[in-house]
Amino acid sequence: MHYGVSESKESFVLLTEGLRKSFSFGNSKIEVLHSVDLTLKKSESLSIRGDSGCGKSTLLNLLARLELADSGSVYWEGKKLNASEKPSTHEISKRASFLGVIYQSYYLIPELTVLENVLLPNRFLDRVDSTQRQRAMDLLEKMGVLDKQNQIPGKLSGGERQRVAIARAMINYPEVILADEPTGNLDERTGGEVMDLLLQSCVEEETSLILVTHNPKFARATSRSSVLQDGTLNEV
Amino acid sequence: MKLPWPLYLAWKQLFPSQRKISFFSLLAIVGVALGVNVMIVVIAFMQGFQEKFKSDIIDAQGHARMIPVNPQGRSMDVLSSLGEKDEIIGISSYVQGQLLLQNRDYNSIPFAIGLEPDSCSEVLPLNEFLKQGHSVMDSHDAVDLTPSPTTDALEDEVVFISLEVANRLGVRPAAILQLLDENKTGLMDGEDGRIEVRRLDPFISSGEWILEILGSNRIMIREVISNFETVRKIRDGVIDLGYGNPVFEIKKGSKPFLPGMIFRYQCFRSSTIEVYSPSMIEKAKSDEMSPPYEVRVGGIIEVPWQGFHSEVVLGTARFMQVMKNQRDSADGYYLKFSDELARDEVKLASICKQLEGIWSDNWVVIPWFVENAWFFELLQFEEYLMILIMIPIGLVAAFAIAIALMTSVMRKIREIGLLVAMGAGQISVGFIFCLQGLIIGTLGAFLGCGLAIVFIHYRDQLMSFIVEQIAGEDGQVGVSQFYDFYSLKVNYPWESPASLINFLSFATFAIMVSTVAGLLPAWRAARLNPADALRSE
Known part of the structure; x- marks a missing residue:
């Protein structure tokens, strides 16, 4: 997944070089990622498949700078970030506008209503106003859960919760959405609907997507597909 | 926001x-x-x-006490100088000591304080203490109508004593019970026309008083033992028969007095106490025997400040001067200052210090909070x-x-x-x-x-x-x-x-x-x- 000679690093919205990550368990050390190189252009979607425990979620955490790599670099919009060093304050503040995250378990804040959950990333940027509120309502409408805007997450079904999580991930017009098995907790039909909404939204908003999934059908729906095996990422 | x-x-x-x-x-x-x-x-x-x-202490001893440094300095000359001070709004001298009180075989040696009847109310609210000190007599059908004593009753032959002293000696002040009230309906107080007792001086004799309504405006008053009898007008309200007799007060109510109605009262004289002083002992040493001083119990005094002497007898300053054979002198003064000064302890301490300086430190002026600092x-x-x-x-x-x-x-x-x-x-x-x-x-x-x-x-x-x-x-x-x-x-x-x-x-x-x-x-x-x-x- 190396970028071509003619392409500069700035042309990629997300890029990694030689990412390595290992975990220690007592005296033994297991290397889950060996020199992972990944590229993602604007509006591109990339699926990552792989066996359970192969390091897919770890890779997403490294991309989001939530975890430190042993070595290697991550580039956000062409800007090099040392993946083995703690993220700077600037990186942390940029994370809210650069990344949107979606997890298998939704992770909606139970004390907030649906609308408040969607607006939460705006609060990190101190950008809660009527425009953002309207944006949140539009996203909820697109996800088909506008009528649930004043309900708390506990009253929603799994599919509805994940739709809310997608709306929350998209609220700040992020460059990249990192989706870690977003349909893992949903039945096939609901999972399909949610995935269609996610992919469609990313296309409409020109947002890049990295989708970790076990489902080959969903993987095929992305513009590029890859497999993480034995610590390396191979495009298929 | x-x-x-x-x-x-x-x-x-x-x-x-x-x-x-x-x-x-x-x-x-x-x-x-x-x-x-x-x-x-x-x-x-x-x-x-x-x-x-704090309030109880100030009530019991004023804002400050002025005490002579040596017993020879007890002159009352300072009184006029104190009176000229604007900050001082009340002064009362006192004479104090220990006396032996006796009633038949019962003795008590309380702390005795002599006060100036005219000026003590400027400094100490004695009437409030006396009001609380009224010992009610219980009886089956009778109602205790004894009025609370006041400092007006304080004379040289009258003392107020604490309940502890009264109990120890088995003495009590004068009391009056209403035995019969023919205008009583048993309704709420104040409904019936009634006859109350406004004053009962300490020298009243024991006896039975009968009051009978004669007509719409006349009432006959009779004392059974002495056969004293008089007729008064009802509209007079207060019936004062002179010193040594109860003062009745007629209070009209919604139920009027009718001719023939009888009101009966039993009056009990106040106890007499014999008083012995240390000066009498001194006289006895030189073979001069003087008889004990006799005083009447004017009332019971209860000072709310627990630090005050529980066994106390309160008389006039002159009575105490006689007892101590200490003419025209005081053991100290109770002082009361203006409210503004009294509120500020620093200012009060400062003015007390200034007062001490006036008499070349022959007197100490102790504010209440210093005396009770412990x-x-x-x-x-x-x-x-x-x-x-x-x-x-x-x-x-x-x-x-x-x-x-x-x-x-x-x-x-x-x-x-x-x-x-x-x-x-x-x-x-x-x-x-x-x-x-x-x-x-x-x-x-x-x-x-x-x-x-x-x-x-x-x-x-x-x-x-x-x-x-x-x-x-x-x-x-x-x-x-x-x-x-x-x-x-x-x-x-x-x-x-x-x-x-x-x-x-x-x-x-x-x-x-x-x-x-x-x-x-x-x-x-x-x-x-x-x-x-x-x-x-």
């Missing part, structure tokens, strides 16, 4: 959308509020007791001890909050990871839990202050209820003798700076402790690795 997001999330976690309040928040806030309430109320009551003691130091110590005992209440609340917030951190561990993944700073995430402690403490402090105000407002009703539950209805009287909650002046925070400081101190303490309680969970949350948090099960 835009809230900073950590404050927004902290508030939402305590008061979630679609729900008014979380169970944890309710418990935590109520816990803090109860702690604050208890601490404020206890100290407010202690301050109330201090105020009451007592107030004891109360202060008790107050500090109470605070010391109550601080653990606050700390227990803090531990409870810390544990609850720590549990919250553990429960929300994946949410914490998510917040960081969405762009929140880790320190800011930790701040959420610290702010929760602050919010709990602030709301708890406000609620606690409110509860304390309610408790102070309804203190009589609450105390009555508590005492009644513990000691029963009869126990109320006994308990109130020792803990006079009912007349206790407990200030609201807007009424006195001390009360305001009390409220603010405990509210601030609660807020600080709750905020500190949130620090540990906050630190724990801030240190969480977001990736580990997201992975956690």
Whole structure:
């Protein structure tokens, strides 16, 4: 997944070089990622498949700078970030506008209503106003859960919760959405609907997507597909 | 208004959308509020007791006492100089000592104080003490109508004694019982026309008085033993038959007096006490025997200040001068200053010092708070001890909050990871839990202050209820003798700076402790690795 000679690093919205990550368990050390190189252009979607425990979620955490790599670099919009060093304050503040995250378990804040959950990333940027509120309502409408805007997450079904999580991930017009098995907790039909909404939204908003999934059908729906095996990422 | 997001999330976690309040928040806030309430109320009551003691002490001995440095300096010449001072609004000399009182075979050696009848009321509210000192006579059908004595009855041959002395000697002041009232309907007081006794001087004789309505405006008054008889007009109201006789007062009511109605009263003379003084012993040594001085009991005196002599006899200054064979001299002066001066202890101490200088330090002027410093130091110590005992209440609340917030951190561990993944700073995430402690403490402090105000407002009703539950209805009287909650002046925070400081101190303490309680969970949350948090099960 190396970028071509003619392409500069700035042309990629997300890029990694030689990412390595290992975990220690007592005296033994297991290397889950060996020199992972990944590229993602604007509006591109990339699926990552792989066996359970192969390091897919770890890779997403490294991309989001939530975890430190042993070595290697991550580039956000062409800007090099040392993946083995703690993220700077600037990186942390940029994370809210650069990344949107979606997890298998939704992770909606139970004390907030649906609308408040969607607006939460705006609060990190101190950008809660009527425009953002309207944006949140539009996203909820697109996800088909506008009528649930004043309900708390506990009253929603799994599919509805994940739709809310997608709306929350998209609220700040992020460059990249990192989706870690977003349909893992949903039945096939609901999972399909949610995935269609996610992919469609990313296309409409020109947002890049990295989708970790076990489902080959969903993987095929992305513009590029890859497999993480034995610590390396191979495009298929 | 835009809230900073950590404050927004902290508030939402305590008061979630679609729900008014979380169970944890309710418990935590109520816990803090109860702690604050208890601490404020206890100290407010202690301050109330201090105020009451202060007022009782000033009532019992004025704002200051002026005492000669040596016994030869007892001249009363200073009186005129004291009277010229604008700051002094009341002066009364006193002569004091120990006397032996005797009634048949019963003896008592109380502390004796002689006061100037004309001026003592400027300094000491003696009538209030006498009002409380009326010993009621119980009888089956009779009603005790003995009026409260006043300082007007204080003469050289009349003394007021404390209840302890009266009991020890088996003596009592004059009393009058109403044995028959033919106009009585048993309805509420004030409904019937009735005949009361306005004054009963100490030299009244024992006897039976019969009052009979003769017509619409005439009443016959007869004393059975002496056969004294007179007819007076009813519209006169007060029937004063002269010294040595009761003064009746006719009070008309909705039920009028009818001709032939009889009112009967039994009058009991006051006891006589024989008084022996140390000067009589001196005379006896030189074979001069003088007879004991005889005085009548004018009334019972009860001084609310517990530090005052429990066995005391109060007479005129002249009576004490005779007893001590100490003519035209005083053992000291009670002084009362203007309210403005009396309120400020520093100013009061300063003026007392100035007064001492006037007479070349031959007199010492001791303000009330210096003379009773030991007592107030004891109360202060008790107050500090109470605070010391109550601080653990606050700390227990803090531990409870810390544990609850720590549990919250553990429960929300994946949410914490998510917040960081969405762009929140880790320190800011930790701040959420610290702010929760602050919010709990602030709301708890406000609620606690409110509860304390309610408790102070309804203190009589609450105390009555508590005492009644513990000691029963009869126990109320006994308990109130020792803990006079009912007349206790407990200030609201807007009424006195001390009360305001009390409220603010405990509210601030609660807020600080709750905020500190949130620090540990906050630190724990801030240190969480977001990736580990997201992975956690």
